Structure formats: C-alpha cells, structure tokens
Amino acid sequence: MKALVIDIGGTHVKVASTDHRTPIKIVSGEDMTAAKMVKQVLAATKDWHYDAISIGYPGPVEHDHPLTEPHNLSPGWVGFSYKKAFGKPLRFINDAAMQAMGGYRGGKMLFIGLGTGMGSAVVFDGTVVPLELAHLLYKNGRTYEEYVGLDGLKCRGKSRWRKSVLDVIERLKAALVCDYVLLGGGNAKLMKKLPEHVLLGSNANAIEGGLKLWENPNLPELQVARKGAKASRKRK
Numbered sequence: 001m002k003a004l005v006i007d008i009g010g011t012h013v014k015v016a017s018t019d020h021r022t023p024i025k026i027v028s029g030e031d032m033t034a035a036k037m038v039k040q041v042l043a044a045t046k047d048w049h050y051d052a053i054s055i056g057y058p059g060p061v062e063h064d065h066p067l068t069e070p071h072n073l074s075p076g077w078v079g080f081s082y083k084k085a086f087g088k089p090l091r092f093i094n095d096a097a098m099q100a101m102g103g104y105r106g107g108k109m110l111f112i113g114l115g116t117g118m119g120s121a122v123v124f125d126g127t128v129v130p131l132e133l134a135h136l137l138y139k140n141g142r143t144y145e146e147y148v149g150l151d152g153l154k155c156r157g158k159s160r161w162r163k164s165v166l167d168v169i170e171r172l173k174a175a176l177v178c179d180y181v182l183l184g185g186g187n188a189k190l191m192k193k194l195p196e197h198v199l200l201g202s203n204a205n206a207i208e209g210g211l212k213l214w215e216n217p218n219l220p221e222l223q224v225a226r227k228g229a230k231a232s233r234k235r236k
Helices: 034-044 082-086 095-103 144-148 150-176 204-215 220-235
Strands: 003-008 012-017 024-027 052-057 090-094 108-114 118-124 127-131 137-139 180-184 198-200
Touching: 003 034, 003 095, 003 204, 012 034, 012 204, 024 034, 034 082, 052 095, 052 204, 082 090, 090 095, 090 204, 095 108, 095 118, 095 127, 095 180, 095 204, 108 150, 118 144, 137 144, 144 150, 150 180, 180 204
Parallel strands: 003 052, 052 090, 108 180, 180 198
Antiparallel strands: 003 012, 012 024, 108 118, 118 127
C-alpha cells in the first residue's frame, strides 16, 4: 500500500509519500486552516499516486480526528471532515508520536520535538504513547514550550535557549525514567555538544513514522496512541 504522509507544523506542512521521500514544504502559520491545508496538499501532490494518508497533527487525537485546536495555526481543525475532503482512507496521529515511531531504536525512549512549539512522546518496547508536556509550567510561571519553542529561541538567544533545552531534557528523562532521548523538530539542528544519551533525529523520521502506520494497520501503537490522546483530554 502506498501512503501519503502529511506532517502539520506551525511553520510548515511537510508532505511526502512512499514514492516521494523528500518532503515538499508548504508554508503554514497562524492563517493556515484545515481547508487551506487540504487544498494546498492536493494541489502539490496532484500527480502523485497513493492509496491512504497519514496525518501528523500538533495536538491530541482520537479515532483519527483532532481533539483540540492547534496553538500555532488558525482554528477550525476539530470539526473539519478530513475523510470527505481527501477522499482516501486516513489515520491521524500526534505529530510527535509519528516522529518518535520513525526514529525509535529500542528500549524506552523519550522524544522531544523542537519546532514552533514543543512536541513529546514516549516509546516503550515498540509502543508509542503521545504526551502533552509543552504547556506544563516550567519556570517563572512559564511553560516548557515558552522556553524551548520558537518564541523562546527568538527572545532569549541561542546560548540561553540551548541551556534550557538541555535542562528540560534531563528533567523529563529523569521523570519518565527513559533510557535515552531522541531530539527532533526543525530547531534540533541548532543544538551543540549533546550528551551521549541524547540522539539527534533526522527530518525523515516523521515520514518514516507516517509510512509505518500503513505497513501494518493493526499495529498496537495505534491503539495506545488513541488511548493516550483520550487520557490527555480527560486531564484537561
């Protein structure tokens, strides 16, 4: 089965497929709605052939649909009919969980995604559990995302931002009792001198994770991902 993979981010929507592994980048931002995303993705891939779609979404999901509106995009994502718009079978998964699936190397792994915001997920013995850590309080009444997301990078500078990233990594790794950390997202490449237990992820991880969703439709990761999203909603 050939799959189309859509990785939705606050700066870009990245699109790739089984036959086109190098992603196309579509500018997103605060004006990007679900309808605009679908229209632009379909236009960019009009000559591509695929049977199904994987969508990495920046927020909690359940039953192949987003549960909350994204923080860095325009509203209207929760009530949108994606299956009708695309006309193909599709699977939704948290974007951090999708990247984590693509970069997993065994054991208990924490994934932290550094982009416009901060994504997070844990993988344990091949089971992916999406997390919602970005908006928990970190320091001085501010959240993790405010320190290590894009706004934190712009406001505090690279040097102070890097120190915060390393501190967040150690805190969360210890709290979640993980063997190692996979660092992904567009700003991960700005890090220097990472500890031995921190791996720098590849941009291809999200694409590989999206393709894995259709390699075996009965993957237990999908069941756990949905349960994890439901739990996140209940906590709120």
